Amino acid sequence: MAEAPVKAPVAGTTVELDDIQGLVRFAYKHHTEAMFLLLRIRDPGAARAWFAHVAVTTARTLDPVPITALQVAVTSEGLRALGVRDGIIEAFSPEFVSGMAGDMSRSRRLGDQGANDPSRWLWGAANRMPHVAVLLYALPGRLGELQQSVEAQLQTGFELIQRLGTSDMGGIEHFGFVDGISQPELDWQRQRPARDATQAAYQTLSCLGEFLLGYPNEYGLYTTRPLVDPSGDSLAILPRAEDAPESSDLGRNGTYLVIRQLRQDVYMFWQALDRYAGGAASTREHLASAMVGRRLNGAPLVKAEAPSPASGPGAPQAALNDFNYLSDPLGTCCPLGAHIRRSNPRNADLPPGGAGIVSLLMRTLGFNAGARELDFVASTRFHRLLRRGREYGVAVTPAQVLAGQPVPGERGLQFICLGANIQRQFEFVQSAWIMNAKFDGMRDEADPLLGNRLPTAAGMSTDCFSLPQFNGPHERLTGLPQFVTVLGGAYFFLPGIRALRFLSGAHA
Amino acid sequence: MTPQSQFTVVAPVRAGREDALRKLLASMTSQPGVADPCNSLLPFGQFGQLHFARLVLLKDPTLGDIEAYGLPRPQWPVYLAFVGDCDGPARKCLAELAGRAAPGLCAIFEHCADFNGPLLPWMLAHDQPIAASYVNWEGRTVVQIREESALQQALAVKVNRTPVAYPADAQQRRRELIAYVLSEQAAGRLPLTLPPPTPLRWRLAQIANAIFVSLVGVIALPFFIVLLPFLVIQLRRLETTDPEICPPPDPAALLELQQIEDYDVTNQYTALGSVKPGWFRLGLLTLVLVAIQFASRHVFTRGYLARVQTIHFARWVFLDGKTRVMFTSNYDGGHQAYMDDFINKVAWGLNIVFSNGLGWPRTDWLITRGARRELPFKLYQRRHQLPTQVWYKAYPGLTLIDLTRNARIRQGLEQSRMSDGEALAWLRLL
Numbered sequence: 001m002a003e004a005p006v007k008a009p010v011a012g013t014t015v016e017l018d019d020i021q022g023l024v025r026f027a028y029k030h031h032t033e034a035m036f037l038l039l040r041i042r043d044p045g046a047a048r049a050w051f052a053h054v055a056v057t058t059a060r061t062l063d064p065v066p067i068t069a070l071q072v073a074v075t076s077e078g079l080r081a082l083g084v085r086d087g088i089i090e091a092f093s094p095e096f097v098s099g100m101a102g103d104m105s106r107s108r109r110l111g112d113q114g115a116n117d118p119s120r121w122l123w124g125a126a127n128r129m130p131h132v133a134v135l136l137y138a139l140p141g142r143l144g145e146l147q148q149s150v151e152a153q154l155q156t157g158f159e160l161i162q163r164l165g166t167s168d169m170g171g172i173e174h175f176g177f178v179d180g181i182s183q184p185e186l187d188w189q190r191q192r193p194a195r196d197a198t199q200a201a202y203q204t205l206s207c208l209g210e211f212l213l214g215y216p217n218e219y220g221l222y223t224t225r226p227l228v229d230p231s232g233d234s235l236a237i238l239p240r241a242e243d244a245p246e247s248s249d250l251g252r253n254g255t256y257l258v259i260r261q262l263r264q265d266v267y268m269f270w271q272a273l274d275r276y277a278g279g280a281a282s283t284r285e286h287l288a289s290a291m292v293g294r295r296l297n298g299a300p301l302v303k304a305e306a307p308s309p310a311s312g313p314g315a316p317q318a319a320l321n322d323f324n325y326l327s328d329p330l331g332t333c334c335p336l337g338a339h340i341r342r343s344n345p346r347n348a349d350l351p352p353g354g355a356g357i358v359s360l361l362m363r364t365l366g367f368n369a370g371a372r373e374l375d376f377v378a379s380t381r382f383h384r385l386l387r388r389g390r391e392y393g394v395a396v397t398p399a400q401v402l403a404g405q406p407v408p409g410e411r412g413l414q415f416i417c418l419g420a421n422i423q424r425q426f427e428f429v430q431s432a433w434i435m436n437a438k439f440d441g442m443r444d445e446a447d448p449l450l451g452n453r454l455p456t457a458a459g460m461s462t463d464c465f466s467l468p469q470f471n472g473p474h475e476r477l478t479g480l481p482q483f484v485t486v487l488g489g490a491y492f493f494l495p496g497i498r499a500l501r502f503l504s505g506a507h508a
Numbered sequence: 509m510t511p512q513s514q515f516t517v518v519a520p521v522r523a524g525r526e527d528a529l530r531k532l533l534a535s536m537t538s539q540p541g542v543a544d545p546c547n548s549l550l551p552f553g554q555f556g557q558l559h560f561a562r563l564v565l566l567k568d569p570t571l572g573d574i575e576a577y578g579l580p581r582p583q584w585p586v587y588l589a590f591v592g593d594c595d596g597p598a599r600k601c602l603a604e605l606a607g608r609a610a611p612g613l614c615a616i617f618e619h620c621a622d623f624n625g626p627l628l629p630w631m632l633a634h635d636q637p638i639a640a641s642y643v644n645w646e647g648r649t650v651v652q653i654r655e656e657s658a659l660q661q662a663l664a665v666k667v668n669r670t671p672v673a674y675p676a677d678a679q680q681r682r683r684e685l686i687a688y689v690l691s692e693q694a695a696g697r698l699p700l701t702l703p704p705p706t707p708l709r710w711r712l713a714q715i716a717n718a719i720f721v722s723l724v725g726v727i728a729l730p731f732f733i734v735l736l737p738f739l740v741i742q743l744r745r746l747e748t749t750d751p752e753i754c755p756p757p758d759p760a761a762l763l764e765l766q767q768i769e770d771y772d773v774t775n776q777y778t779a780l781g782s783v784k785p786g787w788f789r790l791g792l793l794t795l796v797l798v799a800i801q802f803a804s805r806h807v808f809t810r811g812y813l814a815r816v817q818t819i820h821f822a823r824w825v826f827l828d829g830k831t832r833v834m835f836t837s838n839y840d841g842g843h844q845a846y847m848d849d850f851i852n853k854v855a856w857g858l859n860i861v862f863s864n865g866l867g868w869p870r871t872d873w874l875i876t877r878g879a880r881r882e883l884p885f886k887l888y889q890r891r892h893q894l895p896t897q898v899w900y901k902a903y904p905g906l907t908l909i910d911l912t913r914n915a916r917i918r919q920g921l922e923q924s925r926m927s928d929g930e931a932l933a934w935l936r937l938l
Binding site: 094103104105363364365375378383427428432436438443457458469472 | 539542664667668669670671672675678681756759762763766767769770771772773808811812813814815816817840841842844845848849852853876877880881882883904905907909910913932935936937938
């Protein structure tokens with residue numbers, strides 16, 4: 001317990017960056033090498049000892065950046081294996097407790113059926129359910145030694161069930177698109193007041209509580225998480241809960257982490273598009289861009305607002321991210337079903353309209369027909385994902401695909417996202433937006449990239465993609481093959497540092 | 509136009525027969541909770557006027573909540589509810605059900621304590637008055653929905669999807685499609701049945717209702733204004749003291765609910781709860797339901813209930829001497845989306861009605877907080893939800909947005925003249 005800071009901090013407005021795992025604040029972009037170890041606990045005592053002493057990289061900014069970073073996350077089964085008592089585990093969110101592959105109805109909602117069925121997964125179901133994920137990040141050339149030493153440390157307490165490798169593709173995902181552009185921005189300064197107020201415009205700044213437990217979320221409320229009687233925290237490791245100062249907060253500065261291993265069939269993708277395009281290169285790229293909602297270089301199909309002066313840091317990013325779909329209600333620039341439009345529809349709490357009280361009332365009561373047409377999807381701010389994924393496998397370019405040049409091996413995305421409410425964030429986006437064949441009023445199409453192409457129980461197909469055109473009916477691509485297959489997945493708790501030490505103690 | 513109506517047959521289940529009834533109901537499904545439209549007991553699919561129907565056991569796990577007020581737990585039996593939404597009078601629909609599926613219905617209702625045929629009078633006697641109901645689109649019949657869906661599918665296949673060179677070409681394309689439909693119709697395909705005339709009695713009843721309710725409202729208004737300060741004080745007093753009862757639902761019960769969801773693009777919702785004790789809450793709830801009934805009968809009849817455009821049919825029914833309320837709805841999308849949509853779009857509306865229900869998350873001034881308190885609200889509604897044993901939808905695969913769009917496609921087809929722009933907008937619907 002040498003590293004555990006033994007003091008009960010007072011609830012306040014400052015954020016304890018030292019208590020938060022760094023992944024919440026950083027994507028570790030400099031750390032181009034990464035490896036995720038999935039483990040099962042073999043010896044709870046040894047596992048707890050490792051938890052008690054492991055050096056976890058925090059959210060504090062270090063200069064220079066550390067050579068390596070290590071993050072630790074635990075599944076609900078992992079908490080059980082550590083000996084955490086049921087009362088505490090059950091106070092986590094039901095999704096976390098049940099697990100990503102926990103029951104068939106969840107799999108149905110998430111589209112984990114057919115080729116995505118958990119029974120086919122490499123990991124994440126049955127006895128291939130990880131207890132712990134150790135995420136390793138390193139500056140170029142430094143991963144090998146880190147991995148070796150960490151795996152050696154883990155040997156007594158854990159059984160390594162899967163190594164999720166990653167590859168540095170310079171911010172470009174396997175289908176060839178610049179990725180990771182749109183991210184929520186966390187309110188680290190806690191500037192947004194913690195209250196429930198209608199937001200008239202889409203913005204990327206999110207209340208801290210959307211992505212960290214123990215802080216107010218976009219409703220101005222605290223997400224349910226395990227609160228512990230301070231007497232059960234004999235070493236007084238845990239901070240007190242802001243909303244219940246008489247209790248210690250096991251969730252504070254922690255969050256949930258979702259990992260999904262997504263295999264991408266790059267050959268299938270470009271060959272199919274080539275078929276739809278009849279071999280024409282520009283059409284092929286046009287169709288691919290329509291499916292994504294961005295060009296290969298990341299430029300959105302909907303025009304971004306005038307970028308802020310290019311001098312400031314992040315200015316190029318803003319040029320790619322500072323837009324919404326209000327100017328494109330029909331989807332003639334960016335199809336309604338494009339991947340980025342589904343995963344982040346960028347709308348506010350109310351459909352657009354005048355500023356006056358009458359307009360507000362009309363829209364609130366649904367009397368404005370025009371506004372209703374734009375109101376199938378609303379309040380994006382409650383459904384944001386903080387993405388931290390990494391590519392894996394050997395890259396293959398569209399040119400190689402089209403030349404029929406085989407590049408051996410599998411490739412895809414180790415999808416990772418963080419959020420304080422798995423149900424309202426990851427599961428909602430995945431089920432109500434990505435997999436929903438009726439998203440935003442559409443008829444019969446799931447996400448063009450991620451869809452599992454299975455018809456619904458009523459026999460309705462979902463393997464189409466519509467490109468709305470102003471001068472005619474939608475252009476339709478039918479019979480899309482499955483480009484992305486889920487190979488594994490799990491829900492983890494990414495604890496704050498003090499919570500991690502607390503969990504390492506037998507007194508939990 | 510054929511107006512829609514609803515029936516809600518509720519009867520207590522005979523002691524000791526609940527398990528047998530569950531087994532029988534399960535035999536009617538093709539997926540968990542989803543009716544086989546051709547099942548031998550009650551082949552829902554044969555009744556062309558039936559939009560939605562359900563058979564659900566009303567077994568309330570929250571009856572004991574009233575003990576929070578120091579009142580004894582009431583001993584209500586388990587009920588079986590047979591609930592349906594149909595075209596034309598509910599009475600006629602029940603008569604047809606009784607006429608053509610009597611053996612099956614009798615086999616089901618034989619599990620009820622007081623079932624003593626003949627079937628139809630018994631069902632009518634047990635048909636509960638509906639306190640408030642909502643119909644997404646007044647006059648849209650099952651026949652119309654199916655015909656328009658077939659039309660849309662045929663046109664979607666037939667239409668030339670290359671962009672038009674000139675706006676005027678849109679007119680030409682439309683004319684070609686009209687000609688195609690006419691030729692199909694000449695061959696006996698793609699029928700588009702004309703809506704029958706609106707029943708005069710119904711129309712008169714509508715007008716009379718509008719006048720009567722408005723009149724009562726106007727007469728009551730001065731009294732209401734005079735009483736308002738007292739009512740507000742009473743409301744605030746209750747809002748600050750009413751116990752909030754939002755524990756998580758039993759995990760097994762929650763799983764049972766989830767296991768019967770998301771087989772179609774539409775889902776069912778059945779909830780049951782007690783009204784908060786005291787005259788004030790019952791009076792307020794009654795008044796609110798009258799207002800909802802008025803609004804849904806005269807205002808929200810064209811595809812939306814305030815901002816919500818995903819509810820096909822819904823109803824509130826008082827049970828047990830107005831001490832309990834059953835709510836049922838048929839909504840598009842998944843349950844999570846339904847609830848988040850409600851919180852984000854009409855939390856105020858939910859609060860006005862449901863905050864009179866026992867244990868509802870605390871509200872302020874009747875409309876704020878309450879359902880906006882996301883997590884307690886979500887636990888509350890799941891805990892009060894009951895698994896629907898058998899649920900039937902006449903048009904699987906279609907959402908309300910589909911239905912509205914298909915109706916617009918048909919209107920565009922039948923419209924005599926269109927501008928170039930209108931013709932283009934019509935083509936985009938295909």
